[in-house]
Amino acid sequence: MSAAARWAAFGCVLVPVVLVVYGASAGGVFWVAAVLAAVTGLCRLLLRRSERGAAGVDGPAGGHPA
Template sequence: MTGHRPPPSEDSTTDLVRWAVFSCVLVPVVLVLYGTSLAGATGTALGLAAVTAVCRILLRQSERGAARLAQEARAPHRGHRHRSGGGPRRGGRHTGGSTPVG
């Protein structure tokens, strides 16, 4: 089976978000089972959903920044041309001007 597999960091972020969503559903159910009012459980669910959404946005933004840094580290630096000696105009001895050797 050949398919596109996301990078490990993206995969772990997706798993983290799935667990957070699961918690957003589970926590209010447990609160209602233990006697909290439906309004209180709903408020808790909304609060957890908001925190989860913000964390997801921050994680995605962090992933993009890390990917950008990794890409810059792999890419050659533009504008920096390093020439080493070896050409006719680099290094070596010059034999006095343009007089022919004869």
């Protein structure tokens, strides 16, 4: 697991805990945690897709330099 993924997981746990400590409602905390997890998952998916695309790029289509 990369450092970015570990920090994202830490944030997904830390934010709801802080909201509970400061007295947020249970429904609000659940909603925030769900949205945060969804955004984190989407960002991780897009980052992984971008890394795979960048690894296979030699140049313009056909592999000939412009």
